[in-house]
Amino acid sequence: MIGANVEAVAAPQELPSRDRGRVVRALLADPLSVVGLVLITLLVVAAALGPWIAPFPDQGAGQTNIGEALLPPGGEHLLGTDRLGRDMLSRIILGARPALLVSLLVVGLAVLIGAPLGAIAGYRGGRLDEAIMRLTDLFLAFPPLLLAMAIIAALGPGLERAALALAISWWPWYARITRGVAASLRERPFVDAARSIGVPERTIVRRHILPNAISPILVQATVDIGTVILAAGSLAFIGLGARPPAPDWGLMVSEGRTFILDQWWYSGFPGLAIFLSVLGFNLVGDTLRDIFDPRQVRR
Amino acid sequence: MSRFLGRRLGTAILVLFGVSLVTFTLARVIPSNPAALYIGPRARAEEIARVTEELGLNRPLPLQYLDYMGDMLTGDWGTSIGTKRPVLSEILDRLPATLELLITAMVIAVVFGTLLGVLSAQWRGRPPDLVVRLIAIAGVSMPAFWLGLLLQVLFFRQLDLLPLSGRLDTDIRFISPITDVTGFFTIDAFVTGNWVAFGDAAAHLVLPAVTLAAYPIGLIARMTRASMLEALGQDYVRSARAYGIGERTVVYRLALRNALPPTLTVLGLTLAYSLTGAFFVEIVFNWPGLGQFAVDALLNVDYPAVMGIALLGAAGYVLINLAVDIAQAWLDPRVRLA
Amino acid sequence: MSTTTDALLTIDDLRVVFGGRHAPRLTALDGVELRLAPGESLGLVGETGCGKTMTGLSVLRLLPPGAKVSTGSIRFEGEDLLRMPERRMRRLRGSRVTMIFQNPASAFNPVFTIGWQIDRVMSQHLDLDRRGRRERLAEVLGEVGLPDVDRIAAAYPHQLSGGMLQRAMIAMALVNRPSLVIADEPTTALDATIAAQILALLRRLQDEHGFGVLFITHNLPAVRQLCDRVAVLYAGRVIETAPTAELFAAAQHPYTRGLLASAPSVASRGSRLAAIEGSVPPDPGAVIGCSFAPRCPLAFDECRRVRPPAVPITPTHESACLLALEPDTARASA
Numbered sequence: 001m002i003g004a005n006v007e008a009v010a011a012p013q014e015l016p017s018r019d020r021g022r023v024v025r026a027l028l029a030d031p032l033s034v035v036g037l038v039l040i041t042l043l044v045v046a047a048a049l050g051p052w053i054a055p056f057p058d059q060g061a062g063q064t065n066i067g068e069a070l071l072p073p074g075g076e077h078l079l080g081t082d083r084l085g086r087d088m089l090s091r092i093i094l095g096a097r098p099a100l101l102v103s104l105l106v107v108g109l110a111v112l113i114g115a116p117l118g119a120i121a122g123y124r125g126g127r128l129d130e131a132i133m134r135l136t137d138l139f140l141a142f143p144p145l146l147l148a149m150a151i152i153a154a155l156g157p158g159l160e161r162a163a164l165a166l167a168i169s170w171w172p173w174y175a176r177i178t179r180g181v182a183a184s185l186r187e188r189p190f191v192d193a194a195r196s197i198g199v200p201e202r203t204i205v206r207r208h209i210l211p212n213a214i215s216p217i218l219v220q221a222t223v224d225i226g227t228v229i230l231a232a233g234s235l236a237f238i239g240l241g242a243r244p245p246a247p248d249w250g251l252m253v254s255e256g257r258t259f260i261l262d263q264w265w266y267s268g269f270p271g272l273a274i275f276l277s278v279l280g281f282n283l284v285g286d287t288l289r290d291i292f293d294p295r296q297v298r299r
Numbered sequence: 300m301s302r303f304l305g306r307r308l309g310t311a312i313l314v315l316f317g318v319s320l321v322t323f324t325l326a327r328v329i330p331s332n333p334a335a336l337y338i339g340p341r342a343r344a345e346e347i348a349r350v351t352e353e354l355g356l357n358r359p360l361p362l363q364y365l366d367y368m369g370d371m372l373t374g375d376w377g378t379s380i381g382t383k384r385p386v387l388s389e390i391l392d393r394l395p396a397t398l399e400l401l402i403t404a405m406v407i408a409v410v411f412g413t414l415l416g417v418l419s420a421q422w423r424g425r426p427p428d429l430v431v432r433l434i435a436i437a438g439v440s441m442p443a444f445w446l447g448l449l450l451q452v453l454f455f456r457q458l459d460l461l462p463l464s465g466r467l468d469t470d471i472r473f474i475s476p477i478t479d480v481t482g483f484f485t486i487d488a489f490v491t492g493n494w495v496a497f498g499d500a501a502a503h504l505v506l507p508a509v510t511l512a513a514y515p516i517g518l519i520a521r522m523t524r525a526s527m528l529e530a531l532g533q534d535y536v537r538s539a540r541a542y543g544i545g546e547r548t549v550v551y552r553l554a555l556r557n558a559l560p561p562t563l564t565v566l567g568l569t570l571a572y573s574l575t576g577a578f579f580v581e582i583v584f585n586w587p588g589l590g591q592f593a594v595d596a597l598l599n600v601d602y603p604a605v606m607g608i609a610l611l612g613a614a615g616y617v618l619i620n621l622a623v624d625i626a627q628a629w630l631d632p633r634v635r636l637a
Numbered sequence: 638m639s640t641t642t643d644a645l646l647t648i649d650d651l652r653v654v655f656g657g658r659h660a661p662r663l664t665a666l667d668g669v670e671l672r673l674a675p676g677e678s679l680g681l682v683g684e685t686g687c688g689k690t691m692t693g694l695s696v697l698r699l700l701p702p703g704a705k706v707s708t709g710s711i712r713f714e715g716e717d718l719l720r721m722p723e724r725r726m727r728r729l730r731g732s733r734v735t736m737i738f739q740n741p742a743s744a745f746n747p748v749f750t751i752g753w754q755i756d757r758v759m760s761q762h763l764d765l766d767r768r769g770r771r772e773r774l775a776e777v778l779g780e781v782g783l784p785d786v787d788r789i790a791a792a793y794p795h796q797l798s799g800g801m802l803q804r805a806m807i808a809m810a811l812v813n814r815p816s817l818v819i820a821d822e823p824t825t826a827l828d829a830t831i832a833a834q835i836l837a838l839l840r841r842l843q844d845e846h847g848f849g850v851l852f853i854t855h856n857l858p859a860v861r862q863l864c865d866r867v868a869v870l871y872a873g874r875v876i877e878t879a880p881t882a883e884l885f886a887a888a889q890h891p892y893t894r895g896l897l898a899s900a901p902s903v904a905s906r907g908s909r910l911a912a913i914e915g916s917v918p919p920d921p922g923a924v925i926g927c928s929f930a931p932r933c934p935l936a937f938d939e940c941r942r943v944r945p946p947a948v949p950i951t952p953t954h955e956s957a958c959l960l961a962l963e964p965d966t967a968r969a970s971a
Binding site for chain 1: 314317318320321322325326329330429432433436437439440441442443444445448449451452455456463521571572574575578579582583593594596597598600602605606608609612613615616617
């Protein structure tokens with residue numbers, strides 16, 4: 001009997017569909033987030049269908065074509081070619097998938113580490129809470145990216161290690177968000193009731209705490225996917241990420257740097273791809289944040 | 300206020316202590332062979348043994364940490380593998396260049412970011428607000444290294460208005476050398492009345508500073524907009540209007556003053572972002588600061604240098620946040636007079 | 638409907654609506670009629686949400702975002718405020734018409750001193766030099782019972798008690814010698830003894846200076862203490878007006894009677910009227926008949942069809958209730 005009641009009270013775990021409708025309407029009502037949605041869609045399409053929609057998929061993947069090196073935009077090569085004669089457009093389209101995947105991986109890892117830690121901290125409170133939160137303080141005491149750089153130095157360079165380093169320096173944000181939600185739910189009747197009838201802590205955290213943290217985590221993750229694309233691009237630019245001949249946007253900007261004054265498109269277009277991808281997520285994230293928590297502005 | 304100061308200072312010291320634990324872990328605990336890392340890629344066995352002994356790497360970790368702390372506090376931050384010079388002096392040599400860039404960028408960012416944020420809040424929901432929001436979000440989405448390259452193409456190649464890169468034209472050294480006072484070229488040239496050098500240094504500073512300011516402008520504009528909206532919705536703003544106070548005074552004199560403390564919060568974060576942002580901008584503009592050194596260190600696995608920079612960055616960040624908190628408390632009479 | 642030429646404030650058929658374009662349209666004020674003679678003190682009473690504060694803000698033309706006046710007129714000293722250019726309106730605010738707010742702790746800006754804030758109001762409107770303003774500040778602070786001028790002027794809002802802050806607020810309201818003071822629940826945030834002191838102070842200052850007061854409140858004992866006349870607001874309409882003594886002795890409107898019956902004899906702090914069942918209709922503009930009919934124990938069919946007009950009962954007492962008409966008239970039209 002009590003158990004049934006607990007389930008009933010605990011029901012609002014996700015956004016009710018009415019609210020989901022409200023979110024979608026709000027996203028579509030704001031011209032900026034519509035632009036953002038369009039940009040994200042473009043990125044996802046390029047990531048999913050890259051090899052099929054790129055005009056020169058082989059060149060995109062790395063096949064060289066020295067005879068047509070450094071052609072300006074126009075004609076057959078809409079965005080020009082790079083120093084090895086590869087079609088820039090194809091390279092950029094094929095770069096979408098790794099960019100998006102790395103970013104999803106980093107944010108996913110950060111959520112996987114951060115959310116459970118935050119949930120436990122907020123739910124248990126006391127010493128454990130204090131310890132976990134002080135740990136996040138330490139991680140957040142480093143300027144963004146600097147900690148990731150130091151970790152890369154310890155692990156050695158490379159795309160996977162860069163991703164791991166980014167995730168390690170990113171999880172505290174999610175721990176904090178989830179902790180806030182968990183701490184506010186701890187004393188709520190349905191959690192109290194669940195606890196009093198002996199529902200194990202793991203179950204309470206999994207069924208009552210984490211689901212309620214989903215909205216704030218998603219809002220943050222939306223912005224972060226963009227931010228991580230930017231961070232990974234930056235690391236690649238200084239040579240700490242992907243290695244040639246990978247079609248990596250940051251790497252391409254870096255390669256084109258030597259030619260920037262005369263062949264501006266070489267660095268210009270891959271950089272634009274990074275910019276527009278990040279912009280897309282930030283535009284949508286900004287509107288989402290307005291909907292969920294208009295007073296919070298962070299990062 | 301003094302109690303607040305004491306407590307806040309205590310926290311800052313604790314965090315710094317924690318930061319040193321993190322760098323210690325990264326430097327000595329995680330790597331399988333820290334001694335090899337400290338010597339560099341071509342380490343020979345006897346060298347490794349010597350460094351292991353020197354760094355006390357065979358001693359228990361807590362003791363190692365104490366040694367490490369002692370070294371850090373006495374300024375012994377190790378020797379750079381790349382330059383064979385003490386890390387701390389390498390850093391201090393390059394710090395002024397980075398700081399000059401950083402501070403200039405922050406001044407630009409605070410002025411324009413605040414202005415845009417206030418405008419945006421005043422015109423909430425109308426076209427100017429939309430434009431400012433777009434600028435702000437574009438600012439935080441812009442890869443600094445890319446923006447820098449674009450600005451070089453535009454202002455150097457196309458318009459031929461500003462120098463391409465570097466901190467000073469090479470011939471300035473012969474025509475009108477700068478006397479070293481603060482290490483900030485613009486200030487040194489200015490105070491010594493060296494106008495030729497001042498003009499040149501300032502011209503070199505413009506593009507990198509603007510590039511570096513793009514991100515903070517966005518952050519500050521967003522934060523100012525949010526805190527201005529909050530302030531403008533307060534009872535006391537309504538009462539100011541009810542008493543016939545002019546709209547300009549209400550916005551720029553009253554509400555902005557109330558919006559200042561939350562905006563300051565973001566300033567600490569902004570500075571920290573710009574510190575790493577400066578690394579990339581320095582690379583693009585060949586700016587002889589910490590960024591070049593840091594990236595070289597990272598690429599060449601110059602371990603002591605990397606850890607020194609990480610420690611410095613974290614320490615700087617902690618101190619900035621401390622300063623921000625103190626400034627905030629001082630701005631709020633409820634805290635200041637408590 | 639005769640507008641006396643010497644009225645200080647005349648509000649005619651004032652309608653304020655919320656929303657429009659994107660949000661549903663809601664009526665906040667549904668044809669408010671008010672008259673205030675110079676030096677008179679008029680109590681505007683009613684439950685939370687009936688439009689009291691909205692009426693006060695309309696006079697200053699400071700409606701919250703989303704609310705706007707749809708029809709009606711507000712005449713102050715013979716001039717139509719709703720047609721006045723913004724510049725002139727601004728010169729009026731804080732000098733000829735001032736407002737005392739409900740919560741002095743949030744009405745003062747926390748980061749400026751009291752002295753600075755009152756001085757700002759003076760320098761905005763008065764042509765006085767620094768010393769002149771300083772003298773005026775001392776004078777007005779003395780009048781409101783804050784003789785320790787230097788300490789008060791240098792204090793930040795958080796350093797003063799609620800009662801002192803409200804005195805300072807009154808000082809700010811009076812510093813430019815207004816002819817109309819709108820007091821919006823000036824004692825709600827204070828405890829009973831302090832509230833009584835503040836009311837006595839207002840009464841005394843009004844006698845001395847002869848400004849008119851629009852006293853917005855849900856607190857009937859306070860009205861009795863301060864006001865010459867009372868207007869009862871329900872769902873965005875004035876449903877009864879009468880001299881204070883007459884209203885308390887012989888209220889006609891069933892709502893007013895319910896209000897009087899539910900009010901405790903000492904100043905009450907709650908705003909809900911437990912004695913009257915039900916609540917104010919969410920959108921009074923959408924109600925066809927009398928907006929009180931759904932809650933009225935005396936309502937009959939006609940009440941739900943006809944909007945009752947304001948009917949004079951005595952030359953100074955009006956009530957908007959069908960029962961106020963001759964009983965047989967009411968029956969005949971039913």
